[in-house]
Amino acid sequence: MIAMARERRLAEIFVEVADSLVEDFDVIDLLHRLSARCVELLDVSAAGILLADAHGELQVIAASDEHTRLLELFALQHDQGPCVECYRTGTARTNIDLTRPESAADWPRFAARARETGYVATHAIPLRLRSRVVGALNLFQTSPHVLDRGDIALAQALADVATIAILQQRTLEQSHVENSQLESALTSRILIEQVKGVLAERWNTSVDDAFAAFRTYARARHLRLSELATQIISGGFDTAVIPPPVPVRTGDHCG
Numbered sequence: 448m449i450a451m452a453r454e455r456r457l458a459e460i461f462v463e464v465a466d467s468l469v470e471d472f473d474v475i476d477l478l479h480r481l482s483a484r485c486v487e488l489l490d491v492s493a494a495g496i497l498l499a500d501a502h503g504e505l506q507v508i509a510a511s512d513e514h515t516r517l518l519e520l521f522a523l524q525h526d527q528g529p530c531v532e533c534y535r536t537g538t539a540r541t542n543i544d545l546t547r548p549e550s551a552a553d554w555p556r557f558a559a560r561a562r563e564t565g566y567v568a569t570h571a572i573p574l575r576l577r578s579r580v581v582g583a584l585n586l587f588q589t590s591p592h593v594l595d596r597g598d599i600a601l602a603q604a605l606a607d608v609a610t611i612a613i614l615q616q617r618t619l620e621q622s623h624v625e626n627s628q629l630e631s632a633l634t635s636r637i638l639i640e641q642v643k644g645v646l647a648e649r650w651n652t653s654v655d656d657a658f659a660a661f662r663t664y665a666r667a668r669h670l671r672l673s674e675l676a677t678q679i680i681s682g683g684f685d686t687a688v689i690p691p692p693v694p695v696r697t698g699d700h701c702g
C-alpha cells in the first residue's frame with residue numbers, strides 16, 4: 448500500500464511539473480517545489496539545487512529550507528563539496544557518509560559545516576541532458592541510512608525534470624530575444640517602406656530611386672536605416688537635407 452501510494456504521488460508530481468511548463472512559468476518557483484518534492488518522495492531531510500550561470504559559476508537556485516541554502520552557499524564560497532564536484536565531472540556522488548575521515552579529507556570545511564548543520568550523509572546528482580551539465584541536485588540526511596538504487600534513480604529522474612525545466616526556460620528566453628529582434632526588424636521594415644513612399648512622392652520619382660537616395664544618405668553618415676526612417680516619420684528630421692535622386696534625362700540613354 449505504501450509503495451502504491453508513493454507511485455501515485457510520484458505520478459501526481461510529474462503531472463504537476465508538466466502542467467507548470469507553460470510559456471510564462473516561474474522556473475525559480477518550480478525548482479523550489481521540486482526540492483521540496485525530493486524531501487517528500489525520498490528518505491532525505493533536505494534538498495538544494497545549484498545552477499550554473501552564464502559564466503559557468505554555480506549559484507544556489509533553490510532549497511527546501513534556509514539551513515540547506517546557507518550550507519550550499521558555504522560550499523560555493525569555499526569551492527568544495529560533492530555538489531561542486533558533481534557539477535564539474537557530470538557524475539553522481541551518492542551515499543557519502545560525512546562522518547567518515549575520507550569525507551573530511553576530501554571536503555574538510557564542507558563536511559564540518561554539514562555536520563554542524565545536523566547532516567551526516569549527502570548525495571549529489573547532476574542536472575544533465577546528455578553531455579550538457581547545467582547544475583546539480585544535493586540531498587542531505589540527518590540519519591546515516593543508505594539510499595537504494597530505486598531512490599537514486601528517482602532522484603536522477605527529478606534532477607532530469609529540473610534540467611528540462613531550466614533548459615526550456617532558457618530556450619523560451621532566447622526565443623523571446625529572437626522574436627523581439629524579429630518584431631523590431633519587421634517594424635523597421637514597415638517604417639522604411641513608408642519613408643520610401645513619402646520621399647518618392649516628395650521628389651516625384653520612383654520608389655526605387657527614392658530608396659537609393661535615402662540609403663546613400665544614411666550610409667554616408669553611418670546611420671541605421673531604421674533610425675533615420677523613425678526620425679523622418681516622426682517629423683524630427685528635415686528630408687530637404689537629403690540630396691534627391693538625379694532625374695534621368697531623355698537623351699541620357701542615347702549612344
